[in-house]
Amino acid sequence: MSFSVNRVLVIGLGLIGGSLAKALKNKRFGYIQAYDRDSEELQQGVDLGVIDEACSSLEDGVKTADIIVLAVPVKATEAVLKAIQPHLRENTIITDVGSTKGNVISAAKSVFGQVPPTFIPGHPIAGSEKSGVAAADEQLFYKHKVIITPLESSDPIATQTVARMWQFTGAEVLQMGVSRHDEVLAATSHLPHILAFSLVDTLAKEQDSTEIFRYAAGGFRDFTRIAASDPTMWHDVCLANKAEILNQIDNFSQGLAQLREAIENENTPAMLGVFTRAKAAREHFSKMLSGTAYSQKHHTGRVTFHVRSGGIVNGHIRVPGDKSISHRAVMLGAIADGVTHINGFLESEDSLATVQAFRDMGVVIEGPHVGRVKIYGVGLHGLCAPPGPLYVGNSATSMRLLCGLLAAQSFDSCLVGDASLSKRPMDRIAIPLRNMGAEIVTSEGGVPPINIKGKRRLSAINYEMPLASAQVKSGLLLAALYAKGESVIVEPAVTRDHTERMMAQFGITLQQTGSRIQVQPPQRLLNRQIDIPADISSAAFFILAGVITPDSDITIERVGVNPSRAGILEILSLMGADISLENPTELCGEPVADIRVRYAPLQGITIPEHLVSISMDEFPAIFIAAASASGKTKIHGIGELRYKESDRIEAMMEGLQRMGIEISVDNDNVEITGGRFSGGRIQSYEDHRIAMAFAIAGTQASSEVVIEACNQIATSFPEFLEVAQKAGLRIHKEETNVS
Ligand SMILES: O=C(O)C1=C[C@@H](OP(=O)(O)O)[C@@H](O)[C@H](O)C1
Ligand SMILES: C=C(OP(=O)(O)O)C(=O)O
Known part of the structure; x- marks a missing residue:
């Protein structure tokens, strides 16, 4: 199908519709028309220069439009589709801005019998608690994400055209499946809104609510800003994405109940666990998605x-603390019994990637703060399955050492890195670990991502290393802590022996004669004070x-x-x-x-x-x-x-x-x-x-x-x-x- 884009019709001239119209008009994307049941809003749109023309009837606008944008509440989608259907031309593209997508697809199916190839659902992840065309802001989508959820049957050119329309506003356009979209949005947008509404409502019911609100400080204000959003819209969203939202509420209630219990029992590690993990997640998870950094000092430009x-x-x-030793201190501290204190820890991207990996595996780690780190060790068998792939950025030391440790855990895991690390050889550690009984799959060419199967019983290794590598030696020494029997590793040349020295600090007995290292699996690792x-x-x-x-x-x-x-x-x-x-x-x-x-x-x-x-x-x-x-x-x-x-x-x-x-x-x-x-x-x-x-x-x-x-x-x-x-x-x- 071929498409031309001269006329855009925005149906529903509220904040989102108005902001889109204004941005497209100013960027000269096309001739921008709008229709709204509220004729005053429409007139205001013309007066404010948000649109080129107000359509007096839906029919007038639809008959000539090349792209129709439904910027109406999600619940109204079906009715609006029904109303426009008789006037639609074959190659008019339809898109929407609704924050749920499954119900929009159902609405399209019920009106058209099947989703037309020219119907490309969309969702701009931008908004404001303001509403109405008067609040229209042409910058609203600039540098924001817009998710489009085309179906397999969607016309690729129509998809491209909708993407291009959003790009004109300065938005970053992403594609996602419909159900994935609804699941992700339930967690990242719908649940927080519901919590904000519920918190404000609960507090407002308290007898001394005036006092509470008078003294409500920044935290309350930040957390509840979104409770000023449009109630009807959120009512509709809750019904439209009911199943996913209920899942997320259950998930959250479970987490809150655990935190409640931890507070009631004054369970410090559990409380700190939640707080430090959340803080780290808030600050650092975005790194994987947006290329920002673990360390405040890292420049993103x-x-x-x-x-x-x-x-x-x-x-x-x-100069700052030793990188190799910092990695090892965190790794051994995490699997030791009790609390390990580290001084002189290197606060760099590589070593922070190791910290993050252990946080992902459920270890509570406080800091680093001016080189001090406090690790609440979980013991040799206390690591938990991470919620997703462990991302270790640029750091081969993290990846190769973690391979050894993860090969011996009771859960499956996956290690991923940045573009540079994704080209570096990993077979050098995967091959000897497989000899110990590990199940490790590297990607084609022996590079990351690496998938590691859990619940493997490792046996001891007797290995003459073909290559001088402290990372490989250390990965094997970590695996050997869990293996059955005594492992023997022989190096072809001297490489840094920080792992051996650090293991001795944690109470592990190693025997070293020349280039030969022998290690027996220990019962436990002692907690330590480590100065780097x-x-x-x-x-x-x-x-x-x-x-x-x-x-x-x-x-x-x-x-x-x-x-x-x-x-x-x-x-x-x-x-x-x-x-x-x-x-x-x-x-x-x-x-x-x-x-x-x-x-x-x-x-x-x-x-x-x-x-x-x-x-x-x-x-x-x-x-x-x-x-x-x-x-x-x-x-x-x-x-x-x-x-x-x-x-x-x-x-x-x-x-x-x-x-x-x-x-x-x-x-x-x-x-x-x-x-x-x-x-x-x-x-x-x-x-x-x-x-x-x-x-x-x-x-x-x-x-x-x-x-x-x-x-x-x-x-x-x-x-x-x-x-x-x-x-x-x-x-x-x-x-x-x-x-
Ligand atoms: O074990 C370590 O901490 C390291 C070992 C070396 O790598 P290889 O083991 O690949 O030689 C070194 O280049 C790397 O920067 C750090
Ligand atoms: C090679 C280096 O590090 P890694 O192998 O951990 O990425 C390095 O720091 O020079």
Whole structure:
């Protein structure tokens, strides 16, 4: 069928109809006519410039309309369809704005025998407690969602036309099935309205209601604003979506009864459970849907860095808590018995994703608040089935470690991540877990989403890892806590041993001889006080700044210098850097020190291969050091860098070449010839470590360096910019909004 859109007829010129008409008229979508039983409203529509023309009869408008929008109460839909039917042309598109869709479909079936292919139901998720055409607001739908619910029999061009009409108002158009729409709306719109009406009505009946309302503060006002909505409309909505609404009321009543019981019994964990989960959900669930962030510090716009050369690097700085250790502290704290307190927790996107995953599995977690987190452990067997897929954003550590833990649970689960994580290899953990008896299905190509079946009895594993990976080792160690018998894992090279050290803190006995780790499933994990050192991977960028900036003298305080992590210190020292460790101590089984760096010229070296697996995440910084050294630096066996948040070898090669540095790459071997950085535009490929490495390189460049897509810095180091500025570097942020 072909459609032209010249004339739009809006039937019902209230707030929604009027706002749509006004927006379409102003955007010149077509000639906008309206019909309303209330002739005064119609006249007002003309007077206010909301519509081009008022139709004196329904027949007049319908006969010439290309699109008819029913903006009438849902209950009136059938009567209006009946009234327009005799005058309709074959290819006139009909849509509506009702907040329930099942009944609109039934109305269309009863009038037309079947739903016409040109009838495309719609529902703008926008409104206001105001009503009438006088309140018409052309911005009402701008950046709001409009759901259209076409049927299989709907004409695709008609669907597209209705979508385009809404897009003219600035709305974001989504498609959904009819029953799904009614189910979702019952929960997200209808129930809250009913609660607001009921709360105000209940309070108003109280004897001292005047007093109550006089002192009603912001909370009451926010929560009950919608109780001023149109009563007739809500009466109609309740009847139109009765079954779904009753379901939601039952669901809610059950939740409220549980909360009541918790309050009555002064059950603190249960109460805090509800409050912290709800707070987290309110703040964070939207991340998955709208691309907003877990952390307040994360920017949702596009972040670009501008770096000017020069600046000094001096003084004492602190960088945030270790990311790897933060993940592990939450995981083990969650399955321990009793309350675990964490200090120094990293409040970054990756570690917050792990927190959210455990909240989804029913663990009560307070914080983080200035690095403090309180976890009410549920014990080894206390995790609950999450309500939906566990979303872990950009974080492979969360995903691979969780695979091990989830493989041993009594419920099914699904792990999903963002676009970057969705490309990263997961078979490396899925395959050995399957050997233990787990049922894990990765998506095509061995990538996320990952579906994990519950209720599998795991057996112990005896595994020689083909690949050096702390994430795989840790995922297996977590699964081994639930397996029957003693597991033995042998590493091909040293990788970070934070899991082993953290398990020991929680009272688990591990035996370690060389590269071999043995673990017996424990009865229980003890609750703990965990203090997390600063992250050496974040410190690395300021160590680098100190190493390449003339006259620098900088100390980064209380950094974790675990030998299975601190390869960068050895590599830079071999290149001639002046690095010393001061005030060495230990925090929860992890060696810690202040790292002092003073400028000294660097020379190129061949990096010993045994240092590669203990400095994996630091290679972007090491590449920059090599580019600043005199002579050639040769690096071998770094193929794993290709499987990080970006292909870090390619990203570094491209950026260094842009900055005039000679670099050659042969598979997983790289050779860099030191030189002078020129300015330029660098693509970070949305990889936090690439962005931060080039930001430091930029401080030594001959002209300005601009680094694109720096948002993901928030995955590991949200305060990077502030710390860099404090240290004396000239890095500035430009933030542009993306709609
Ligand atoms: O276990 C961990 O916390 C990590 C291990 C490393 O990954 P692999 O295990 O893939 O080498 C590292 O690159 C990652 O940033 C964090
Ligand atoms: C590779 C990294 O993290 P993950 O693997 O957890 O995404 C990293 O932080 O550099």
